[in-house]
Amino acid sequence: MGPRPAGLAFRRALVVLLSAMSRTTTTNSRFAEIESHRGYLVRYALSQLRDQQLAEEAVQEALLAALEGIGGFDGRSTLRTWLTSILRFKVIDLQRRMVAERANVAIDDERLVEDHEAWLDEMFDETGHWRTPPQSWNDPEAALEQRRFWEAFEMCLAGLPSTASRVFFKREVLGEDTPVICKDEGITSSNCWVILHRARIALRICLERNWFGREAAHGR
């Protein structure tokens, strides 16, 4: 199968989902609600699979499975948690299929960390001072209540280099332990810390540029 535009598989799955839902008591608002989790689900799949197309496929399969089992969703967990638990099984399936392939994709650990160190060098001047000094963010708690903030958050996460994005997602979003993450990624702990250091600084810069630095634009 040739390359497909990103998101196509997901949209196709949603069309199936929507048509099935309209035959049941489920409403369009439920469809929109499920669609709003798309970014998160793809990011989750990417953190586990490292491949955009496979990640999209896993999300598609998970949504089809969710459709079949929508009656089993009792609202005790959040919809996102429920969708993620279904996606997890799909991801594990795909990972099993990938094992042989992955053995051939050795990661150049040293070079990877050199890149991150070089990036960090750029963030500070010769005397070790911030080139882009962290500002005091005005009322960050209020941001957490706004849908558009989460769009900015997702965008910033997606904008990180793939390893940094994956490691940060596993560490901070999924709350996995660093030693487990490092082992899965095949890198040492200290290299893991360098990557997380970079991810945190890059995210803070991105959010300051795209959200906290533009508060006037949000009418606050």
Place this chain on the structure above:
Amino acid sequence: MAAEDDVNCRKASRLLSVACERPLEAKELQALKKHLDKCLMCRNFEAQLRFLHKASEMFRNGG
């Protein structure tokens, strides 16, 4: 005071990030605190790390 005890912003930011992964040693903690006392930018960074942590947790549960 030995020069190696002096922490600049780059080193402080690294220690603040590492502190999310493991407890800092007494010596590291002391050097970091000394820097934070006099550096508003790194205190801002510290607050931002706490925010990133909280936001990430919320992101997992639906934003």
